[in-house]
Amino acid sequence: MTWFNRDVIGVLDFGREDFEVLFSEALNMEKYAKSRLDLLGDKVLALAFFEPSTRTRLSFETAMLRLGGRVIGFSGTEATSMTKGENLADTIRMLDAYANAIVIRHSLEGAAKFAAEIAESPVINAGDGSQNHPTQAMLDLYTIWREFKVIDDLSIGILGDLRYARVVNSLIQALSYYRVKLHLISPELLRPRQELVEFMNSRNMKYDWTDDPYGVINDLDVLYVVRIQRERFPDPMEYEKVKGAYKVTPKLIERGKPSLVILHPLPRVDEIDFAVDNMPQARYFKQASLGVPLRMALLKLVLAGDKS
């Protein structure tokens, strides 16, 4: 299916062929990520960030500007009429009238899907609650593909908050299109939710779970680390129980394969020791930098179609 004019709500709306189109487009866009390619000069992108973001918002903004387009929007609801009591639906209707596409981040689950039902223009989900973050998962997959040239047959460890991190949800859904071995690593309290477990079973994914990264580190090609999502804990006491429960250190990494690639969607709190940053395995800053070409490719495909 073509990307043109499509909503991007969850990765499961897309397939492996769609990702391949996106990745080859992103590879092409890497040439222009620090310059300019005038493809979307007549387009306006609305960034509706109801929840904080650094990388996702700025990489979407950068991507749109590099493609010659313009950006409107807000970050946080303080300066908008939401503080006067305007609801999401009305805010989206207005942005839909102003812009050619809407990027939305919201703390409520299903907010992006709801926005897409209201808006005629394509809606791109930049994270809704603890459910979906499709463009991050596409970026994660793209980074893995750039590192290994393939995704099939890799052994991928996902360490951290498997319960509340939306990137984990979206990444595992995206990986279901590939033949990979998953090692899920987390404290007991942060094991994946029933929904994710049922999903992995329904797709016959190969996975296991452990609370000890040392037990699986030497089997991994990729170690994907996520922070504990403090803001999504219903009970702050639960957070206190698990905070600081895991930390990636040089000692752990030295036990892994020399070719190991460490990824992290960022922001980092304390789950990766700063000393790891200088190790050759650390690839999370490169991953973040690929966010611009990846989102350039996405915007180009959604707003201008597959033709170049």
Add this chain to the structure above:
Amino acid sequence: MSSKRELIISKIRDGVVIDHIPTGRALLVLRLLGISGREGFRVALVMNVESRKLGTKDIVKIEGRELTKDELNLVALVAPTATVNIIRDYEVVSKFKVAIPDVIEGLLKCKNPRCITNQQREPVRSRFRVLSREPLKLVCDYCGTIHELNDIERYFGLT
């Protein structure tokens, strides 16, 4: 309902008989259909009567109110064994076994408080898709939360 011995309450003239409800679920069925008893039409409810198929069963008779097949199929959420008899002028004019529809809109409430459908001021109706019928699993179309039968009873205001 065929033998005279089982006939505890009188036959109805026009309406619906929902038979073969699992024991103890007749009240749930009424609540699911949005019938409180204050609407004015006649409702008869029989609980714990003998059934050849189920051992014991509940029966609900509703007189004077038309219910659509879509509405009646929702009964299957809490009473999958139920059969429906549509009665006109004392005669059964159609009879069917209830079946859970693939999509359930508006009726049920998502148990996830952070789901967009639980926001009072947004013009959004809940929507669930059936993930599995046996055992019953519904997934919220917006937030992806899976609901099982006890969730339906607890969160959907049925108990």
